[in-house]
Amino acid sequence: MTERILVVGGGGREHAIGWKLAHETVGRKLYFAPGNGGTCVIGTNIDVGVTDVSGLVQFASDKRIDLTVVGPEAPLESGIVDTFAEEHLPIFGPTRSAAMLETDKAFAVRFMEAHGIPHPDSVTFTDFDKAKTYMFRKGVRHIVIKAAGLAGGKGVFLPDDEPEAIKILGGLMTHHTLGTAGERVIIQERLTGPEISMLAFSDGTRVIPLLPAQDHKRLNDGDEGPMTGGVGAVADVPFVTHEMIDQMYRTILQPTVDGMREEGHPYTGILYAGLMMTKEGPKVLEYNARFGDPETQPLMMLMNTQLAPVLLSCIEGTLTESQVGFTRGKAACVVLASEGYPESPVLGREIFGLDTVNDPHITVFHAGTMVDDGKLLTHGGRVLGVTAWGKTLSDALAHAYGAIGEKGIHFDGMQYRKDIGRTAQKTILVWLPV
Ligand code: GLY
Numbered sequence: 001m002t003e004r005i006l007v008v009g010g011g012g013r014e015h016a017i018g019w020k021l022a023h024e025t026v027g028r029k030l031y032f033a034p035g036n037g038g039t040c041v042i043g044t045n046i047d048v049g050v051t052d053v054s055g056l057v058q059f060a061s062d063k064r065i066d067l068t069v070v071g072p073e074a075p076l077e078s079g080i081v082d083t084f085a086e087e088h089l090p091i092f093g094p095t096r097s098a099a100m101l102e103t104d105k106a107f108a109v110r111f112m113e114a115h116g117i118p119h120p121d122s123v124t125f126t127d128f129d130k131a132k133t134y135m136f137r138k139g140v141r142h143i144v145i146k147a148a149g150l151a152g153g154k155g156v157f158l159p160d161d162e163p164e165a166i167k168i169l170g171g172l173m174t175h176h177t178l179g180t181a182g183e184r185v186i187i188q189e190r191l192t193g194p195e196i197s198m199l200a201f202s203d204g205t206r207v208i209p210l211l212p213a214q215d216h217k218r219l220n221d222g223d224e225g226p227m228t229g230g231v232g233a234v235a236d237v238p239f240v241t242h243e244m245i246d247q248m249y250r251t252i253l254q255p256t257v258d259g260m261r262e263e264g265h266p267y268t269g270i271l272y273a274g275l276m277m278t279k280e281g282p283k284v285l286e287y288n289a290r291f292g293d294p295e296t297q298p299l300m301m302l303m304n305t306q307l308a309p310v311l312l313s314c315i316e317g318t319l320t321e322s323q324v325g326f327t328r329g330k331a332a333c334v335v336l337a338s339e340g341y342p343e344s345p346v347l348g349r350e351i352f353g354l355d356t357v358n359d360p361h362i363t364v365f366h367a368g369t370m371v372d373d374g375k376l377l378t379h380g381g382r383v384l385g386v387t388a389w390g391k392t393l394s395d396a397l398a399h400a401y402g403a404i405g406e407k408g409i410h411f412d413g414m415q416y417r418k419d420i421g422r423t424a425q426k427t428i429l430v431w432l433p434v
Contacts, residue, residue, distance in 0.1 A: 002066040002308045006031045006059065007039070008050050008080070009071025012335070012367035012385040013293035015039050016300040017069055017307070019363065024306045031063065037376050038366025051078045060089045067092065067311060070269075073150060073290055077103045081269075092311040093269040094289045098260055101267070102289040105186050106148045112284060115259035117252055119284045120189040120276070124148065128173045132166065135187055140165040144188045146286075147172055149181030153217075153229045158190065191276045191283060194427045196237055197295045198245075198273045198282075200253045201310055203319035204266035207257045209249055211236040211302060211326050213295035214424050219342065221419045228342045229382060231335040232420030235298040236326070238393060239427045240277075247433060248275065248282050256287070268314050279430055297365050297387045298331035298396075332396040333387040334404065334420050338368065339413025341381035346413055349378040353409040361399040362388045364409065378411055397421045 005021055005028060007014045015038045018030050022042040030043030033056060039045055048055040051074050060068055070080055070093035077099060084091035093099075100107040106124040111117075125131035135143055140159045145168050147155030155178060159165035172182030200209040213235035219225035252273055260267040272288035272295075291299075300307070305325040313319040338345035345368070354364060354376065365387055368380015386403050390396030397420065403409055404416065 002028065002312065004029045004031070004063055004065045005308065006033060006056070006065045006068040007071065008033050008056065008068060008075055010034045010036045010039070011071065011293050012365040012382060013291050013296040014071040015365040015367070016297040016387070017071065017291065018042055019365065020300040020303065020307045024308065031059070031065070033059070036366045037369030037371045037379065038364070040371065050075045053078050053080045053083050056080065057083055057087055057089065060084065061087065066090060067308060069093070069311060071291065073099070073102055073288065076289055077150060090312065090315050092315060094267055095265065098265040098267045099289040100265070101256070101260070101287040103150050104148060105146055105286065106184050108287050109186060111259060111263070115255050117255050117259070117284060118281060120191050122186050122188040124184055124186050126184050128169060131169055131173065131185055131187060135165055135169065136162065138187070142190050144190050145169060145172070146186040146188060147178050147182040148184035148186055149178070151178045151181045153227065154178065155181060156227065191278055191285070193276050193278045194239070194423060194429065195285065196240060196275050196277060197292050198248050198253070198275055199292060199295065199299065200271045201314055201319060201324060202257050202267050202269060202271050203314045203317045204261060204268045205257065205317065206319045207249070207253045207271065208319060208321055208324045209245060209253060210299050210324070212240040212245065213237065213292065213299055215292060215295050216417060216420055219415070221417050226342055228337070230292070230294050231337060231382070232333060232417055233292070233294040233298055234330060234332045234393060234396070234421045234424050235295065235302060236330055237424050238330070239424065239429050243433055244282070244431065248273070251434070252282060252284060277429055280432060281434060294333045294335055294385050297333040297385045301331040301363065301387055301389055302326045302329070329389055329391050330393040330396045331387060331389045332393065332400050332421050333365070333385045334400045334416055335367070335382050336384045336386065336404065336409065337382050337415045338378050338380070339415065341415065345381040347378055347380070349411045349413060351376045351378060351383065351409070351411045353407075356408050357403050359388070359399055359403065361390065362386065362403050364403070383411070384409065393421050393425055
């Protein structure tokens with residue numbers, strides 16, 4: 001029995017993971033480092049930062065934590081899993097070297113080439129002039145520029161013209177606008193098609209997919225406006241069939257886990273493949289080495305088997321298919337963001353209307369919130385994820401949107417997309433199965 005669990009992180013993803021862990025069994029003690037204004041209701045927030053690895057080890061030892069779950073990528077890059085493992089503290093997530101699938105995009109490109117995993121044509125550069133020449137030869141509207149290192153969701157660029165492309169490349173490689181993350185860049189073929197997020201549990205050998213999910217990265221309706229960390233997500237995705245999932249499993253997920261093991265970096269944790277569904281089949285745009293945010297919110301709502309045993313089985317190398325199951329239906333998460341998000345979110349605004357939500361289909365996951373003097377305040381860019389279940393995606397969306405507004409959940413300057421799930425509803429995929 002996992003009685004004491006530590007969740008590292010303080011976003012909507014971590015609240016959703018904690019919510020699932022809290023509801024699947026009674027008497028479990030949950031801690032969140034640092035947590036938010038919602039996690040303090042289901043557990044205890046502790047004042048330790050996500051990359052304070054020695055502080056987290058100390059806490060986990062002192063409290064005899066049975067399981068630590070890592071939310072964000074930064075602690076993975078800091079080697080939290082390696083350090084916990086050295087101290088014999090059970091922790092769910094990939095080691096620092098396995099997490100390179102996310103933390104070093106040049107590594108990921110080389111890895112996919114070596115193991116025949118479908119991905120867009122990609123070339124890595126350390127030299128500005130060579131990158132520029134290549135980019136112009138390909139045509140700037142046909143390429144994507146990516147920083148090789150971690151950039152907190154700010155490292156992917158789709159230039160519209162040559163001056164913009166030069167500005168981006170110069171910013172990354174010459175002016176170091178993203179620090180060391182942009183010293184190496186990947187110039188990648190620009191693909192078209194719907195994108196999905198395919199997450200899977202892995203114990204280093206076996207890989208069990210969750211349901212397909214789709215997030216919305218642009219701030220405004222119609223996929224306009226700046227890139228964000230993700231302002232809405234749906235799962236299961238109606239246009240993704242069992243045959244497509246089977247193909248992703250055979251051509252991407254299992255070969256990735258096999259390849260990582262063969263290269264000496266056994267991959268345990270969540271493997272998140274960001275996929276473009278092209279006419280030739282799914283291609284990996286990027287890997288993430290963690291649960292997605294906000295994809296985790298609808299996924300946890302739909303998962304109907306216990307989460308803690310799955311996480312422990314991944315750590316122990318005993319994962320089985322029967323451990324991972326999902327309820328019928330769909331779930332949707334609509335993110336309510338602060339005024340000024342993503343550039344400069346306004347904090348400290350009072351949040352109203354959570355007490356108006358009495359629909360059993362809805363759970364409101366907190367992200368950038370805090371409680372001060374009994375008031376719930378905005379405390380980050382992404383504030384809340386209003387997440388709802390429905391028999392169909394339309395039902396789920398109707399429940400979620402029904403809870404938002406002047407008579408429901410609201411705060412000054414609140415921004416949210418009104419078209420979450422619309423792409424998933426409208427897409428019809430032309431697909432050549434292999
Ligand atoms: N939703 C995108 C991410 O988690 O990176």
